[in-house]
Amino acid sequence: MSRASEQAYAKIRAHLLSGAVKPSEQLTEDRLAQITGVSRTPVREAVRRLEDELLLVRSDTKRLFVADWSRDDIExxxxxxxxxECHAAERAARRLSREQIGALEALNRDLKAAIEQTPPDVARFLDANRAFHEVIIEAAQSPRLGQLLPKLVEAPVVLRTARTYSPDDLRQSARDHDELIAAFAAHDPDWARAVMGSHLRRAFHTFARAVGPAAGKNET
Amino acid sequence: MSRASEQAYAKIRAHLLSGAVKPSEQLTEDRLAQITGVSRTPVREAVRRLEDELLLVRSDTKRLFVADWSRDDIExxxxxxxxxECHAAERAARRLSREQIGALEALNRDLKAAIEQTPPDVARFLDANRAFHEVIIEAAQSPRLGQLLPKLVEAPVVLRTARTYSPDDLRQSARDHDELIAAFAAHDPDWARAVMGSHLRRAFHTFARAVGPAAGKNET
DNA sequence: CGGGAGCGATTTGTATACAATAACCATCGC
DNA sequence: GCGATGGTTATTGTATACAAATCGCTCCCG
Incomplete structure (x- = not known):
């Protein structure tokens, strides 16, 4: 995207991530234009992207709000x-080059280093983690898939970034990645799919635990 | 969406569907503004939506083209x-109300009527078919799913609408729908998933046959 | 003859002013 | 007192003018 709208996107995203605004809080395009320093036109472009990623939502009458993710939404x-992503892992297992597997190993080394810092560098962990998964999606060579997944991946991570990851959770993630790499090296699609499945399902529970226990039927 | 941009969206879509423009042909926002009778601002809004649905694509330097779907893209x-959609069928099987099942039956009756006209009314068939699948997605009660699927469903149908469907293909679709309804009435998620799977896979082959035989490795 | 720099024309991106719509609030009628 | 109704303000939607980028061509130089 072009300069101003890209900048608006980044700034608004950072603004949401900073915790300066709360879920369900109303925003206006004008206000965002002030914050980002560009006019409403590129702001609208950026907002549309953020709506697509479900970080922002519009009410029935087009008013703009910070998205509020319930536990059920997250599940x-x-x-x-x-x-x-299991599908992606399966395809990637058939296609990953030696270089790409090397890249995954390097990223996971970085991820581990981020964990073992004291205190653990969660931001660095998340970056390495994202890059890791992006390599897999890239290798799956399915453009449509690459277009769909980001919409699902971004939102909850950004909105709940303040939460605490336990060192054990982080280490388990790293181990999952190790096993994924092993499955890729063996070019075994079934193995890769299975590992990715348990990896993400565990990630969900880790995530959900922090958000709150399973809700029965409450709305909000 | 608001009036002008919605209108622009509909007109551009109709324009693509009419065959007046060919795949890979360049379009300009100005030209589309002329065609739709609104200014470039709402046109840009509409174009973004059509890009999202992969009916339009932008070159690396932001120029706008009619999307060209290869057989591999379609697969x-x-x-x-x-x-x-198998996932949706599975969820829908657990949730569909008696009224919704009744709606599916009515839609499939309409779909069959469209087929048995002479000549068959393909547009009416496609409308009923779309409505049928939308009821299922609605019943799946998964907002994110409802957001993702339209992006996949629209593009190829619209771009290849001129092609001929054989009466046998259409009748087989109607039979698939009958069996889906049976699976839903029995509230059997596994059955529903299986039927949906074969329904869509057959639809792919029907579709692909008209586009051209499986390409080995050709690019374009 | 080929390749690249420069320039005019085309196309997309951004800012701004104004129009349309929705929310808010106070007042009126019952 | 309570709900409907009108006017006022806030917010989003659209048109338009202008800025930036890109394309395609010509012309020049090697």
């Missing part, structure tokens, strides 16, 4: 993500 | 659609 999202 | 799309 639904992880279920879909699991479906798509 | 990829159907594979993803199958994955998601």
């Amino acid at each position: 639904e999202m992880f279920t879909l993500r699991q479906m798509l | 990829e799309m159907f594979t993803l659609r199958q994955m998601l």
Whole structure:
């Protein structure tokens, strides 16, 4: 995207991530234009992208709000993500080059280093983690898949970034990645799919635990 | 969406469907503004939506083109659609109300009527077919799913609408729908998933046959 | 003859002003 | 007192003018 709208996107995203605004809080395009320093036109472009990623939502009458993700929303999202990303892992297992596997190993080394810092560098962990998964999607060579997945991946991570990851959770993630790499090196699609499935399902529970226990039927 | 941009969206879509423009042909926002009778601002909004649905694509330097779907693109799309829509069928089987099942029956009656006209009314068939699948997605009660699927469903149908469907193909579709309804009435998720899977996979082959035989490795 | 720099024309991106619509609030009628 | 109704303000939608980028051509130089 072009300069101003890309900048608006990044700034608004950072603004949401900073915790300066709360879920369900109303925003206006004017206000965002002030914050980002560009006019409403590129802001609208950026907002549309953020709506697509479900970080922002519009009310029935077009008013703009910070998205509020319930536990059920998060579960639904992880279920879909699991479906798509398991497929990606399967395809990637057939296609990953030696270089790409090397890249995954390097990223996971970085990820581990981020964990073992004191205190653990969660931001660095998340970056390495994202890059890791992106390599897999890239290798799956399915453009449509690459277009669909980001919409699912971004939202909850950004909105709940303040939460605490336990060191054990982080280490388990790293181990999952190790096993994924092993499955890829063996070019075994079934193995890769299975590992990715358990990896993401565990990630969901880790995530959900922090958000709150399973809700029975409450709305909000 | 608001009036002008919605209108622009509909007109551009109709324009693509009419065959007045060919795949890979360049379009300009100005030209589309002329055609739709609104200014470039809402046109840009509409174009973004059509890009999202992969009916339009932008070159690396932001120029706008009519999308060109290769056979491989279509196969990829159907594979993803199958994955998601089987999931939807499974969920729908657990949730569909008696009224919704009644609605599906009515839609399939209409679909059959469209087939048995002479000549068959393909547009009416496609409308009923779309409505049928939308009821299922609605019943799946998965907002994210409802957001993802339209992006996959629209594009190839619109772009290849001129092609001929054989009466046998259409009748087989109607039979698939009958069996789906039976699976829903029995509230059997596994059955529903299986029927949806074969329904869509057959639809892919019907579709692909008209586009051209499986290409080995050709690019374009 | 080929390749690249420069320039005019085309196309997309951004800012701004204004129009349309929705929310808010106070007042009126019952 | 309570709900409907009108006017006022806030917010989003659209048109338009202008800026930036890109394309395609010509012309020049090697």
